[in-house]
Amino acid sequence: MTILALNEWEQRVVNRIDELKDELVLLCQDLIRIPSWDRQTRGEAEVAHRVGKTLETHDIHPEYFASHPNIDNLVATWGAEKGPRRLLFNGHSDVIPPGEDWTVDPFTAEIREEFIYGRGAVDMKGGISSMTMAVCALRDLDVPIQGSLIVNVVGDEERQGQLGTTWCIDNIWEKIRADGAIISEPSGLGGFGPTVCFGEKGPAWVKVTMKGEKAHGSVPSIGKNAIERMLQLLRALRETQPPRVPPPLSQDELVQEFAAAVGVEPHVMKALIERGGKSSPITAGIEAMTKTTMNIGTIQGGVAPNVVPDRCEAQIDFRILPGQKPQEMIDFIASMAVDLGYSEYCRVELVEAFEGTSTPNFRQDPLLITLFGSVRELVGPTIFFMVPFASDGRLLRKAGLTSTAVYGPGNLTLAHTADEKVAIADLLNATKVFAISALRYLGVKE
């Protein structure tokens, strides 16, 4: 840790955050203790109000905006009325259902060996706690920041954000309008540590329906087997690979990022990565970040072994890169069906899709370079990365807030898993990164 690089204000803020550690941990635990996955309960509203209670304790006064009887979106602004910039911290209050296979209770927020366990620990009640306490620390010290800092806790992210970030953009844009935004979703990459994410891929879920002709299974050649037609199509898709566009960061550039972060020569890094094999998290991560991926997720067809099936349905999850249109995946499958002579039996439709987004020229973007520098100084080596999942960042970028980053505490691969957990050290580090990035991005009055 290079604390020497911090100036006097920054050092005071870091010290203040260390003093607030217990309050930070308690806030995260309290948020986990509010189950907020069921729209029939007030969970999402209660999370917003629990964050609001902490802000009030530190003399910051939030407003609540109901987008649904059980969802309150929180907005709190602190700082100078006027200033060169506004910075938005965005986090979502909802979680996914707990699911099976937990070895701890998902809603008691138990602490074991310096980790807080529970549904939402990384996705993303940890992130909300850190961004909230960062603003509280700045407020406690009355740091004379220029511009203002906005805390926005939204609902509905796991259901695509219509009643959360999209609702805020459509209804209270003036309150959340900013020059830069940080989404505090987890951005840690396994054993490597924190990353700074400048973009995200988009899902394009496609349903393929293949028709055949029914016949008795004892004389199969009379019929046309829809499952066999589907298998041929899927095999052709796998052999051809989905359409490609140049990724925002190439594989070579990513290897260079990793090499620079850990201080080794790129060829050494490349050898280390190759040694890990094709299925190592780092190789799989690089692959997912630089290519459009395809996962055949479901397949259904047939009614009995002795009937030639006349219908087969498959669903495919493509993850497309920024710059690609979901329609390209439809066209890709349709052209394969034509090649196989199946176009009249095959229907291809989009089930759900949105485009990938990224911050243009992210290496020159004032917020992203500030955030990157703060992470490197306060936490350690980091890289620019692209999240393989979708976050509310895509909605903000589409609304014109292109200078949007995803950075937050915890390991992103633990999101949506059983025994989800976040390290207390990660919470503390992220709180410092948020506060110092805000100071540097907004500026302090002399």
Ligand SMILES: [Zn+2]
């Ligand atoms: Zn999330």
